[in-house]
Amino acid sequence: MPPLTPVLTDNWDAERSWTLDSYAERGGYDALDVAFGMAPDEVVAAVKDAGLRGRGGAGFPTGMKWGFIPQDPSAPGGDKPKYLVVNADESEPGTCKDIPLMMASPHTLVEGVILASYAIRAHHAFIYVRGEVLHVVRRLQRAVQEAYLAGHLGRDIHGSGYDLDLVVHAGAGAYICGEETALLDSLEGRRGQPRLRPPFPAVAGLYASPTVINNVESIASVPAIIRNGADWFASLGTEKSKGFVIYSLSGHVRNPGQYEAPLGITLRELIDLAGGIREGHRLKFWTPGGSSTPLLTEEHLDVPLDYESVGGAGSMLGTRALQIFDETVSVVRCVLRWTEFYKHESCGKCTPCREGTWWLVQTLARLDAGQGEEGDIEKLLDLCDNILGRSFCALGDGATSPITSAIRYFRDEFEAAMHTPTSVSFPPAASTAWSDAAATAGVGA
Known part of the structure; x- marks a missing residue:
């Protein structure tokens, strides 16, 4: 290690x-x-x-x-x-x-x-x-x-x-x-x-x-x-990604915090250093560089955390904000919360970002409530396609990344959300990291 x-x-x-x-x-x-x-x-x-x-x-x-x-x-x-x-x-x-x-x-x-x-x-x-x-x-x-x-x-x-x-x-x-x-x-x-x-x-x-x-x-x-x-x-890091960086681990790990290590360390190694995923649970998905980078999953645990390797896995190292989510989390609900943030923070200067993030939130909110309409998943992908590369700055691009990657890896959850609220499929109390409600729900904090 x-x-x-x-x-x-x-x-x-x-x-x-x-x-x-x-x-x-x-x-x-x-x-x-x-x-x-x-x-x-x-x-x-x-x-x-x-x-x-x-x-x-x-x-x-x-x-x-x-x-x-x-x-x-x-x-x-x-x-x-x-x-x-x-x-x-x-x-x-x-x-x-x-x-x-x-x-x-x-x-x-x-x-x-x-x-x-x-x-x-x-x-x-x-x-x-x-x-x-x-x-x-x-x-x-x-x-x-x-x-x-x-x-x-x-x-x-x-x-x-x-x-x-x-x-x-x-x-x-x-x-x-x-x-x-x-x-x-x-x-x-x-x-x-x-x-x-x-x-x-x-x-x-x-x-x-x-x-x-x-x-x-x-x-x-x-x-x-x-x-x-x-x-x-x-001499530290990898051939093309040199030096040391601070990795921010948060979410469903025992000891969230800042971990400084050479570029190229893997998430598996960092999670081990952080005491592992909370007891009785397993990794479901994670962000390598904050919410504006495409999601990765358990299959990417051993991808070296450097610019080239993470890019090769289809994401970006970004700010190295490693948000860890276990199987109790609804990816639809999670992506909705992030998209609400991007909608709120859009400066409004360009139409793709200003209008596109609003429509993304409307569509995701329907799915979160279990009231999806036929074609909503395709609509999300189409909206993302019309924002990506067409907005004035990278905010619009970042807003689309978690959505398209979530559909890629967890399309079945989006399809289930067409008729079942995420609060039913994934009770919020179960994914709460450190509350009494989590322990009461039998998920173990």
């Missing part, structure tokens, strides 16, 4: 791990002096050589994204200020890796921001956080204040001549602002809606200037790369 690899989570068990003193005791901010002894382009090259890929879902090579920023003043956008924006608007159902990281060790992220900003020659950086997680906002703000007081932020950092200002910005709580261009509009004070591309953010992003937008975990991984070297990072 691949060992757990505590790097990002290594200091989470330290006393007051979120403070500067605690972080510094374990070598915090040492990577800055290493990086300041390198040219910015060398820092970019180190991240490229390490093979770090974006941890926010798409898996795009981080160093390559940094390399897109125009540095030649004669190039389009090259004469404008450069910006770094950290996407901390974590809101994918089932995803809970960035918020624990920012709560337990905000200075890991702050140090990563400084390194990334230096690499792309940015002098202003922003961390865009969900406004609902006020405790995280306050913790980040205090960490940034500590970094300023210690000379890690501000003017002439560590005597290097490099200046950087960092702002923690609280969003208004829209799922669509997790889409990078909608995030930029929100950060500029406008309604968060996706932008038409091109131009891409690397040329015309925040304030129409070259901008890098990275996920929290992507940026937080940079200090370890600079401190330990690109070869060390590349």
Whole structure:
């Protein structure tokens, strides 16, 4: 079994791990002096050589994204200020890796921001956080204040001549602002809606200037790369999916939580580490990367959890939000709840997503109530086909993924729902993970 690899989570068990003193005791901010002894382009090259890929879902090579920023003043956008924006608007159902990281060790992220900003020659950086997680906002703000007081932020950092200002910005709580261009509009004070591309953010992003937008975990991984070297990072994981990541296990496992391991570990191994499925039950279906990724089943337990292998199995690694469901759960009811979320969070900018998610909910709600009409399953597939690839951003595509994959693997449940409510076939009390009702129903918590 691949060992757990505590790097990002290594200091989470330290006393007051979120403070500067605690972080510094374990070598915090040492990577800055290493990086300041390198040219910015060398820092970019180190991240490229390490093979770090974006941890926010798409898996795009981080160093390559940094390399897109125009540095030649004669190039389009090259004469404008450069910006770094950290996407901390974590809101994918089932995803809970960035918020624990920012709560337990905000200075890991702050140090990563400084390194990334230096690499792309940015002098202003922003961390865009969900406004609902006020405790995280306050913790980040205090960490940034500590970094300023210690000379890690501000003017002439560590005597290097490099200046950087960092702002923690609280969003208004829209799922669509997790889409990078909608995030930029929100950060500029406008309604968060996706932008038409091109131009891409690397040329015309925040304030129409070259901008890098990275996920929290992507940026937080940079200090370890600079401190330990690109070869060390590349030695972890698989040939094409390198490094360590945080896997979020939730649902019907004995010990849900965050598990940091090299890319390529399997769900079977992670479930074993989490104490197994709750007693007396078996795995039915699961999400490899949150609710916007196609479902997988028990037959995929041994698929390596890396970008290529999960893609080969017909899904996406996404945010590595591993939601585990046993045989007591109705897949129809589950997919309905997710689709209701996507309908509610649609920004309304494009017709396929705005109208399509509404009709998906109406159809799924009928099936959930056991009042399906002839042709409803085909209607769901047709609606998904008209949304997929036709919406303005990936929200519409993500809304269709669990539906089409659920019908693929569990069509019999959808057919049964044509005449039998899911509450009858799958009593909600039986699938409740930790309530007295579950024990009373004889399903064992």
